[in-house]
Every structure is written in C-alpha cells, then in structure tokens.
Amino acid sequence: MFVRNAWYVACTSDEVAERPLGRRICGEALVLFRDGAGRVAAMEDFCPHRGAPLSMGKVSGGRLVCGYHGLEMGADGRTAAMPCQRVHAFPAIRAYPVLERHGFIWIWPGDPARADAALMPVLPWGDNPAWAYGGGMFHVGCDYRLMIDNLMDLTHETYVHADSIGQKEIDESPPRTTLEGEHVVTARHMQDVPAPPFWRAALRGAGLADDVPVDRWQVCRFSLPSHVMIEVGVAHAGLGGIGAPDERKASSIVVDFLTPESETSMWYFWGMARRFRPEDAALTETIRAGQQRIFSEDLAMLEAQQRNLAAQPARRLLKLNIDAGGVQSRRLIDRAIAEEAALTTQT
Amino acid sequence: MFVRNAWYVACTSDEVAERPLGRRICGEALVLFRDGAGRVAAMEDFCPHRGAPLSMGKVSGGRLVCGYHGLEMGADGRTAAMPCQRVHAFPAIRAYPVLERHGFIWIWPGDPARADAALMPVLPWGDNPAWAYGGGMFHVGCDYRLMIDNLMDLTHETYVHADSIGQKEIDESPPRTTLEGEHVVTARHMQDVPAPPFWRAALRGAGLADDVPVDRWQVCRFSLPSHVMIEVGVAHAGLGGIGAPDERKASSIVVDFLTPESETSMWYFWGMARRFRPEDAALTETIRAGQQRIFSEDLAMLEAQQRNLAAQPARRLLKLNIDAGGVQSRRLIDRAIAEEAALTTQT
C-alpha cells in the first residue's frame, strides 16, 4: 500500500535526455520524456494502439513516437498523430502530474486534481551555491518501509557499517523520537567520542583536526510520503555539538528519497548535501563514492530481511525504543493511506 | 488456446539426427527421434517407467532407449523392451502424427484420426531447384498471435527496421485486407519509391540497377494454424510491379512458421525463398544473415509488448485498418478452436 497523493522522485534529471525512460513506480509502469522545449512529461508506458511500451520509442518533434507502428503521443496522454490515421477518437492514456526541481523529476501518482507544487519538499541546498550535493540511486528488492525503518534507526551503523560510520557509542546513546506536525524526528547526540573513519575524513575535508574527541549528532526527519533527511555531523568536543559554529564542525544532510517500485521493491535515491567547501568538486566525488560504498552495505541485509518476512508474514516484530522512528513514520503512512481511501469513497 | 488439428513445424530436419530432440509444442513436452531407417517419430517426452524425459536417452537399434533405466520405446509409443522385464502390459505413451517434408519435421498435436498429409501447406520452393531457401529459428517469449499481428501489419518495418527494409512510404500506403477462403491476405503496393538498403542489395544480387525508383509490394498471406507467407519484392518503376517480368524484378517469399510453445512463448521458424540465382549459395547466406539481423529486431519489442499486455489483461487494443490482417487471422483461429471444441463435445 502506498500513499498516492504525494510527490515521489521518479528519476534524476539526467536520466531523461534525448531518449525516453521507462520506470515502474507504485506498481504502475510509466514513461518519462522531454518535449521539444525540454519540458518533462510522464504517462503510462502503454501505447493505446497495440500495447507496446512507449519507452521503447523515440522523441521526435516534441512528441513521443511509438517504436512499433509510429503512433505519436503528446505530453497530455492524447494521441497527436499517426500516419494515415484519424486519431481524435483514440483513447487517451493516463498522464501524471510531473515537476522538475533540484535535479530530480518528481511525479504525483494520485489524483491529478490534488497535485500541488506547494506540497513539494523544500530542499535548502537546491540551486543554492552555498551548498554542494552529490548522490546516486540503487534498486533495492524490499518493501520501501523497511528502508524507512533502516534510516530512522541508525543503531544499525554500528553493525552494518562497522568500519566507516559505525561506532559503539551509537548503541550506547538512546535516541529520542518526537512527532513534529507532519514529521517524525529521531535525534541522537553523542558527547566526547572518537570520530569514526568517515568523519575523520570529513573533518580533514573541512580543514579541522581529526584526532581529537568530538561531539556527534544524527537527527533523522521523516516526511510523507517516504522522504528521510538526516542532519549528521561532528564538532570538536565541548563546542555545542550541532549548535557549534560552522567553522568548528563538519556537518551534512543525508538525503534519502524512497520511491516504491512494487510492494516488495523500491528505487533508492540517496545523496549528501553539505555547506563546507561547496566549490570542491573532488571532495563531492570523494564523499559520494564513500557514501555509495557505505549505503550498498545495507542492500544485502534489507533484501534478506524482506525474504525472511515474506516467508513468515504472520510473525510479529519487536518495537523497541530504537524502532520508534520507523513505527511513527509507518503510522503517518497508514493514516495518509486511510485518508486517501476515505476521499475515494466520498467521490 | 491453440488450434490442434493442424500441422505445425516442430523443428528443422537437421535438428534430429543421431540424438533425440526434446521440444515443448502447444504446451506439451515432446521428443522427436529417427528410427534405424531414418524415419522420424514424435511422442510424449515422458518415460512410462519413472517419468524421465526420453529426450535424455539415445537411439539404439531403431528404438529410443531411456537414459535412466534402459526402457526401449518404439515409434508407436509402446514399450518394445526393457532388460529383465515383460513389457507387454506397460502403458503406452501418446504418439503424435509426424511428417518430414521440405526440410522441416511437422507434427499434428490434435486428434490423430484427423491427421492428413493432404492438409500440409504446399510450398512451391520445396525440393524445386528453381528456388533457393535459407532460414533460421528463434525462441520468442510472446503469445504466437502477437507475431501474427506483427507479420500481417508491416507498417512496423518503418519503425522497427528503419535502417534495412523500413521506409516512410510504407506508412503512407494503406494496405488492403481480404479473406480468400481459408486465407487472410493483406496487400500493400507502393509506386515509384526509393528502394531501402535491403532491397538495393537484392537488386544488385539479381543483376539489376539499384539506384533507380522502384515499385515495391508486400502481400501477406495467413493460413491456419499460424503460417504467414509474404510475397515481397521490388521492380524498376513502371514495369508492372509484382506483375513485372522476372528478369526486371527482385522478389522473394518471406516464410514464417509460428509454433506455440506455451500460451506466452513460441518457436519462430523464419526464412526466405527466392527464384533468382538459386544456385548462388553465398547469396543465400548473405540474405539469411541479413534476415536474421532484421528479424531479431522484432524480438525485444514483442516480448515487451507481451509483458505489458500480461500486466493489463483487461485493456482493449485498437483495431485500425492496418490491423485488419491480424484481426481477421485471429478470427480464423478462434473459429477453428470453436469447431474443434464442438467436435470434442460430440464425441
């Protein structure tokens, strides 16, 4: 079950260029393409003529031309032309509200009448030269909610990412979960701890000593439908931690956009936004490569967990204090799905 | 659903030599082998002893010997011998009527009492030195009826085969579909058009100028259960097109025998028969290689179309004038299946 009246990341901007892109989102096969002016359109990946995937076609004259028999599809899901055919009575295919912003293409799988650009997440680093951003994408064979659990409970870093960002002090510092309006926030603050390897490198990257004790923080913030932004960082110990002045800390925002592909698989758009040395492209690439390596460590675990849970669907899991972030996030999702179902019933 | 009282191509003659061949046809697992005299037999690929596939055995003394425990199967589906066993009461397995003709082995999956060699398609190029034939076989993951649609609507050449046999004039020349007794015929004639690359090569192969305008034709003929023969060719423009004298045209018959493997997969036996320079084996191979490359372009599209349709089984497709050949062919198939069902009910 998915929240549908929401903006999901469908792809990065560079995934849709001259050629269309086919991608399944929330169980639906979509095609994305750019018209002659570079504007993005999204619709069903299903030619109304004979059912061929439109994503196997090409773009010509601002229209998506089916690669099988040449039907020309417009951005609105209506057939614009076909050689030797009158097309005005052809059935339309479903078009999806779509927006391009901050390097991503976002689609709204739900009721188009409710699509509202104002509901897009606000990304402070988007189009702001004071920030740098690097990231990537994984396909993961698990229910996207297992990834929410993963990101809202970072105690797993100690075990899954033992040699990069994990450290035993994470385990020893209980997190605190609060509900802030439509957001779930799980925060953990560690005082006077050694910096693990990833953060020692980040301190050096920020021009700070890397061999002194630090205060470290992790503030995970879940937003509907399935976005998790995590403020992470270290400051030399005793300077206020997350409140320390910028020049005395290395901090970033871990960016996680989770887009369901099906009930048991997802697209994982991950990245990191930072405010230190934003002009340093080599540093951006170093961080991106490190993050790719670290985040890939989660995949085998999440896919194995998915298989285990699918084999024993009736089994109940524990909900400990460390799980509160995931539990609360799932409650927001369940409530939103129930509200959408109520809307549909009224109609 | 398949027509069963009909001859299907099971394999080419050279696929069954010393070793037996296992192949699934119309949903049934068959084994084909040659007895001591070279005669072909076809039967269930299921040893009546313990269910091992007989196709994993070997041929000895004109019998098919099971590779597991040595049961010796005769061409009639009855066990002929087994070491230290009395076999007369062993249950028979189903044997299929089989014919070898024109380089193919044909089987009749339906009622053996109705099998009739006179119902075999007549192939004018079979065993006729005035013709040359070359071809090959593909396994395709689609309902065989999607391939019928494909072959009875050649407008797809413009898009799928753009750089070999496609040209925009195909799209611009509406075809005409007629029912001729038990056959569906879809014909398209183009006047005074440039020859695309494949046909320029064929003109040169026939010793004709390749840089002048041509008349081009495509006459697709569907026959039950799922054979499509297509007369194709070009003649120098103004000489009568398909009616031009042999020495002023390059023409061929595209041969397509479609054999269902299952509801969603098929064996595709394709080839080309020609009457010009039949003795030129190098030309036969050049044409065969070109055809293999061109026909392989259809596979990805058909398999993607199959997946799309399977995901949305309730969706209705358009039936345009260009689709009339496929639509009429499917009607013949549906009628034949209904007639077979009626026969079964009477029995």
Place this chain on the structure above:
Amino acid sequence: MFVRNAWYVACTSDEVAERPLGRRICGEALVLFRDGAGRVAAMEDFCPHRGAPLSMGKVSGGRLVCGYHGLEMGADGRTAAMPCQRVHAFPAIRAYPVLERHGFIWIWPGDPARADAALMPVLPWGDNPAWAYGGGMFHVGCDYRLMIDNLMDLTHETYVHADSIGQKEIDESPPRTTLEGEHVVTARHMQDVPAPPFWRAALRGAGLADDVPVDRWQVCRFSLPSHVMIEVGVAHAGLGGIGAPDERKASSIVVDFLTPESETSMWYFWGMARRFRPEDAALTETIRAGQQRIFSEDLAMLEAQQRNLAAQPARRLLKLNIDAGGVQSRRLIDRAIAEEAALTTQT
C-alpha cells in the same frame, strides 16, 4: 511431506567455523553456529527484533550477534543481550536439537522432547582408523524421494554411469528386496563378470589383479528418515563374493545422507568409506574425485525427472521389481509421517 522426528545431516563439521551458516532444511530456514567452546547450536534464522537472518551476523563471546542491530542470541534461542535494552521479555525463537558426530552436524526438525542421540545412525567407520572416508555435497533440485529411488535401484548405473561403474550385467541380474525391521535392503550379486573401470582402479588400489573376472555385489540399505548405505565391491571370481576374505576383494560403503531442503529440492551428502589402505590420503582423494564425477551425472537426470513429474502430477508411474527398494522405502516414510501426525493429534 517429511519425517520430522529424525536426525538429518545439516552440514559437514567444517561448514560451521568462525562464521554462522544459514541453511534451509525440511522447509525451515535455520542458522547453525558454534559457541565459544566450539559447541554447535541450531535455531531459526530469524532475529526476533526485526526479522533479519541471524546467519548474516557474527559470533562474539559465544553468542550469535545479529548483523543488523546487535541483538545477541544464545544457543537456546533466547536473547541474551542487546545494547541499551532489557531483553528478558523478548520472544524466544525456536532452537533445534543438534549433535555433531562423525564429521557431520545433525539436526532434529521435529519435537525436541523426542530427540534422542541413541536414534542416530551408527557409522562403523566413524572415528575408526581402520576406515577411511571421503565425500562431498550437492544441492539437487528434486524431491529427495527421487534420490531414494535412484539409490535403491542401481540398474541406472548401466545407463547414467555407462563409462565408470555401469555394465550390462547389472541389468541382467535381478535384485532382491527385503524388509529387515526398520530397514529396506535391496541386494544384487553378479558372478564371474568383467570389472568396469571404477572397480578395476579399486582392485589396483587394493593391490589386486584388475584383469580377471570378478564377483560383484551391491547391497543397498535404506534407513529412516532418508539415509542410504550401499555395500559395494568386487572379489576375484569364485572366492565367495561379498563373503571373500578382505585381502582378496575391494569393497566399500557408499554413504548417502539425503536432507530435504523443500518439497522439490534437497542437500545430497555423499561419500565412500573403505577398509583398504585407509592411511592412503591420495587414494581417498582419487576415489572422492571419481565419485564426485559419477554422482554429478545423476543430477541432470533427477532434476529433469522432477520437472516432468511436476508438470504431470496425476500420472502414475510403474512399480517394477527393480523399483521395489524405492517403493518399500517410501512406504516406511509414509508410515512414519502418519505416525507423527497421529502423535500431534493426540497432543
């Protein structure tokens, strides 16, 4: 359907060392690990916290530590500790009776209260320097009962293993099957026959002439739940066959422990125990390599048979005299399963 109140081989001793091992047995996902003292434990491969497979964790301090969030599982299936958590109320996971003996780790998938070490098969060569043992393991995609049939009817050697241990005299010597208490015994004795290649090599290995006629024997013994021990050997002809003095024969025991993975797949632990030149490790390896090659010839046949039977589940197979060993063994299995069902109903 499986007999559950029985000891099955889960793995060889060396498969569980520092790292835990995950393996599915009788349809259940298990993890095996060694505690600090080297003792083996087996339990569900399912962390009670969030369902991660415990087999992806590591062993620390004698406990199995989940690789996701650090839950520490004891050998009894009860959570021993977890950072910052009180674990006494955590639900236990199922622990399985387990024994390590003769180079194998054995588990009891049924009622733990009925697990009894005295029910373990007695292996005369286990820990006895007068014997040598070598073996290996295959994963096979078939119902384990098809492997029982295979091992209790060695006429297949003539066909499947024609160039190593097969010979036509096997076919020509009908076996005799008897029920000996809880065991099924199928015996075949051949007099004055040539030795096939594998046995000529064994004669040489035993220091005996390999170019004289031999008496050959095969005595297959099935025991619940699915163990098959086969006494095999050759003696120079006329010396009493299986009863000939040790120094005039080459004989061995083929060891087969079959462990179901699922209804349609199994773990096949195979090997050979011998009493001649037990100290000759090179000979052990030569025999093991030959046996691996020979036994791998069965896999393709059994997996193809499995697919054939799955496609035609209603089809009845023949039960010839040569099949009596398998038929009787299956009866013991069916009876044991019925008895277990009755026990469960009483409870």
